[in-house]
Amino acid sequence: xxxxxxxxxxxxxxxxxxxxxxxxxxxxxxxxxxxxxxxxxxxxxxxxxxxxxxxxxxxxxxxxxxxxxxxxxxxxxxxxxxxxxxxxxxxxxxxxxxxxxxxxxxxxxxxxxxxxxxxxxxxxxxxxxxxxxxxxxxxxxxxxxxxxxxxxxxxxxxxxxxxxxxxxxxxxxxxxxxxxxxxxxxxxxxxxxxxxxxxxxxxxxxxxxxxxxxxxxxxxxxxxxxxxxxxxxxxxxxxxxxxxxxxxxxxxxxxxxxxxxxxxxxxxxxxxxxxxxxxxxxxxxxxxxxxxxxxxxxxxxxxxxxxxxxxxxxxxxxxxxxxxxxxxxxxxxxxxxxxxxxxxxxxxxxxxxxxxxxxxxxxxxxxxxxxxxxxxxxxxxxxxx
Numbered sequence: 001x002x003x004x005x006x007x008x009x010x011x012x013x014x015x016x017x018x019x020x021x022x023x024x025x026x027x028x029x030x031x032x033x034x035x036x037x038x039x040x041x042x043x044x045x046x047x048x049x050x051x052x053x054x055x056x057x058x059x060x061x062x063x064x065x066x067x068x069x070x071x072x073x074x075x076x077x078x079x080x081x082x083x084x085x086x087x088x089x090x091x092x093x094x095x096x097x098x099x100x101x102x103x104x105x106x107x108x109x110x111x112x113x114x115x116x117x118x119x120x121x122x123x124x125x126x127x128x129x130x131x132x133x134x135x136x137x138x139x140x141x142x143x144x145x146x147x148x149x150x151x152x153x154x155x156x157x158x159x160x161x162x163x164x165x166x167x168x169x170x171x172x173x174x175x176x177x178x179x180x181x182x183x184x185x186x187x188x189x190x191x192x193x194x195x196x197x198x199x200x201x202x203x204x205x206x207x208x209x210x211x212x213x214x215x216x217x218x219x220x221x222x223x224x225x226x227x228x229x230x231x232x233x234x235x236x237x238x239x240x241x242x243x244x245x246x247x248x249x250x251x252x253x254x255x256x257x258x259x260x261x262x263x264x265x266x267x268x269x270x271x272x273x274x275x276x277x278x279x280x281x282x283x284x285x286x287x288x289x290x291x292x293x294x295x296x297x298x299x300x301x302x303x304x305x306x307x308x309x310x311x312x313x314x315x316x317x318x319x320x321x322x323x324x325x326x327x328x329x330x331x332x333x334x335x336x337x338x339x340x341x342x343x344x345x346x347x348x349x350x351x352x353x354x355x356x357x358x359x360x361x362x363x364x365x366x367x368x369x370x371x372x373x374x375x376x377x378x379x380x381x382x383x384x385x
Contacts, residue, residue: 037198038198077355084354093187094111118132120132133147
């Protein structure tokens with residue numbers, strides 16, 4: 001018996017000598033690729049939006065939500081939480097820039113776009129002390145790469161970093177890297193295992209769109225006997241008159257068929273046998289080549305796979321057009337919401353823990369501790385109860 005070994009695609013994180021960072025995949029474009037796949041898939045994009053809401057719940061209370069965590073950017077706590085949740089949902093990791101003051105208190109913090117960040121060189125203990133930040137990683141210039149120290153709240157560490165930077169006025173702060181795949185250098189995206197499904201859903205939409213826009217679907221085929229006799233001298237009045245008459249005839253057919261409401265009219269000339277009118281002209285409607293049943297099965301299959309990747313998001317939370325879901329006073333949909341609140345506990349706790357950790361060391365917000373307000377339905381039922 002012979003065993004066929006299939007080379008399964010794997011995300012790699014090789015050392016990039018030109019940029020002095022660990023690349024996120026061989027082309028160093030993994031985060032951008034995953035984000036694009038999510039945005040191109042209606043199911044993944046909708047699932048990400050719903051999961052984000054379940055991580056934040058109903059916020060942290062009106063007073064806490066409006067707290068300013070970064071005065072320079074006029075960034076509120078709820079917006080900061082939304083930024084963290086977005087990266088945790090899509091990339092399963094987040095990079096947070098933290099600024100310290102001379103009292104060793106956090107003066108402000110904000111999320112750096114995940115796609116901009118890469119891990120710097122590691123020491124003999126496999127510890128990387130720098131995060132490299134750049135808006136362009138396909139062909140980065142050294143001058144465009146900013147190196148920032150990895151988050152460490154110890155005073156001795158901050159002092160050493162400040163001295164090396166040349167004083168507080170030159171200190172760039174630190175970057176807190178939250179990685180949900182602790183055994184990997186970079187976390188795998190939420191959709192890593194269903195990347196092909198996200199692409200399939202997007203390509204199915206593109207395929208159907210092209211058929212409708214550029215294909216023969218909806219066209220009318222009109223076949224007639226040759227309307228211009230063979231052998232007419234090029235440029236002669238007889239040929240010009242004949243071609244003009246053909247153009248008028250074909251336009252009359254298009255007008256009579258109401259071509260403005262269809263895909264168009266295709267006119268074809270060929271020899272026919274017989275003398276009857278039916279033998280002289282043929283009109284045929286070209287039907288759609290889209291296999292609705294095949295597409296329905298394919299789209300349903302990829303949709304289910306994508307929803308599983310988002311912590312088993314119940315399909316009913318995205319598409320609830322089935323009357324049965326609203327029977328029994330909506331008990332089915334309420335149960336879905338309760339279940340998904342439980343399914344997202346790990347990510348929600350991580351988000352809350354990160355925020356409270358930063359608030360604890362904050363200059364103006366220390367002593368404040370937040371907890372997401374649990375989601376409830378219209379009947380006031382708590383999903384976690």
